[in-house]
Amino acid sequence: MSEFKKLHDGSKLLHLPNAWDAGSARLFESLGAAAIATTSAGVAWAQGYADNDHLPVDSAIAVAANIARVIEVPLSVDFENGYAADPQQVARNVQRLIDVGVAGINLEDGNDAPELVAGKIRAIRQLERDIFINLRTDVYLKGLAPEEGRVAEVLRRARLYKEAGADGLFVPGICQAEEIRQVVAGAGLPVNVMDWPGLPSAEELHQLGVARLSAGSGIPQALWSVAAGMALGFLDTGSAGPLIAKAMPYGDLQALFLKS
Structure with a gap:
């Protein structure tokens, strides 16, 4: 099991302050972060691009390589949709991240059908390389289901992504304790939430079984x-x-x- 994967074992809540360049990553590491994750929005803005898949993949990988150069803790990269529609091209892009020392990725489903996302996960798994795939579902963030059906839709997608080979489930925008409890109980994967207005305290999140807390682009x-x-x-x-x-x-x- 990789060092980064061990940080998701639930023994304590993994706090990830999201960095946007090598300097911010090194600063957060110096403050005691056990791992560093990037924020795709912050990375894109710092490079002069809009968020949501506008950043060229070469730029995303160059930023990741520069961060990996200056930190010693594990690095997870917010890789948006993998910067391609074709699963095999996504896998090739992820291979480039692995080659520069990245330990994990976030892959998101906001603009893609869940079945296509599952295909991307399977293609990455065919690389047979040790990388933590944290699947971000935007059911809450983008309102991809009616409020009363969001937990059920998250869990439906979680089953699909787990079967494809995902290691974790990221549900940004969820903030009600009971809904978080239901997702944790039903996902079958370590659950990641994001700092959000109304989110329970870090201590309560740990008690609810959440494995990972991200700062996002805040x-x-x-x-x-x-x-x-x-x-x-x-x-x-x-x-x-x-x-x-x-x-x-x-x-x-x-x-x-x-x-x-």
């Missing part, structure tokens, strides 16, 4: 807002404002990347 979204405010202040007055006093010292940032 951290880069907040930083974009802060950067915009400071830049506007500078453009207007020549001063970046009071937040500059809270800036991380130059020496501390340098120390993250200077190898002893």
